[in-house]
Amino acid sequence: KEVFGGTGMNILNPALLARAFLFFSYPGWMTGDKVWIAGLTKWGSVIDGFSGATPLALSAAYETDKLPSFMEMFIGTIPGSIGETSTVAILLGALILIITGVGSWKIILSAFSGALVMALLLNAFAVNPYLELPFYYHFVMGGFAFGAVYMATDPVSAAQTERGKWIYGFLIGVFSILFRVLNPAYPEGVMLAILLMNVFAPLIDHYVIQANIKRRLRRVKVAINK
Template sequence: MPSRCSIEAALADAGITVWSAFLGGTSGTLGTTSVLAVALGAALLLFARIISWRLLLAQLIGLAVAATLFNIAGAVTGADSGAAIMPVHWHLLLGSFAFGAVFIACDPVASCCTNPGRWIQGFLIGALVVLIRVANSTHPDAVIPALLLISIAAPLIDHAVIAWNIRKRARRHV
């Protein structure tokens, strides 16, 4: 069973450190590997109020919760999947999660319009990224499938949130 130390040792043997992953010194699609560049873009878009901070934060929370749960389950069951026992910070730094979270998930066409819907959508995206990474080791960068699946559900999430709000207000005025 690989441990956290063996995962980090394997990454170090490949020349990948936390700092190099943060700066974009890893292999991947052009523009998607530098978390620093994506963070600067996110800061600009947040400052201009073009993207929702709720959706970004919810994606981070969803990813962290799912990765932590898989870490706990992997430790208890003795899982041998590297993604199941990968620390949360590596899920954030490796692959195109940051790029997808900022530039694809926050696209107004693909995201929810209601604030509760943004929280739900973001949490589901983050959790599904980890779930796909753990369940399908042949496709370690699960950002695009997760974004597509949850973005398809965005209108349904908004519809459910609005219907819930209408029912809540109707009960208040009866």
């Protein structure tokens, strides 16, 4: 935040920007199948680590037949990054954010809607098992749900206009699925999708405001002509 001038001045989500820097600077440490759990007890670690392919890694390798069940992914009993595995916990957090007014339900709902539409389009033109994956699996795999709820709703870097929030969130969902499925070098796309839409959020707000101004001017002209 300080790089952009302090609190409330950042044009990009600071947490995601920091993660993007670490991801591209140290990809070997930021990604992989090993989950470190050392130091679980006061007597030391039970085991040093757990190795296993995440659902996204299996899907990217077209091994969708080896995926955990939908319920396992929804509850979160799967390998994955901190905070992203349990969709049910993420949805509970989303409910709290919406009730307290911290997070915009428009952005959350439109992000899931965009992912739904894009996944269905890919299903229609599927040429491999990953593209054939049912749309609801995309909601519980990887960090999409976490990003849509906690990162896309950042009040500073997100769109500010009400209509702009719908457009902003919808495009995050669309690009998340596109980057995830069609980019073989990067199995998850929600981080890049949110950062991309952070850049375009001011432009979205600008055109929404201009459209409102033009609509009101037309109403004024009609009223004058009457």
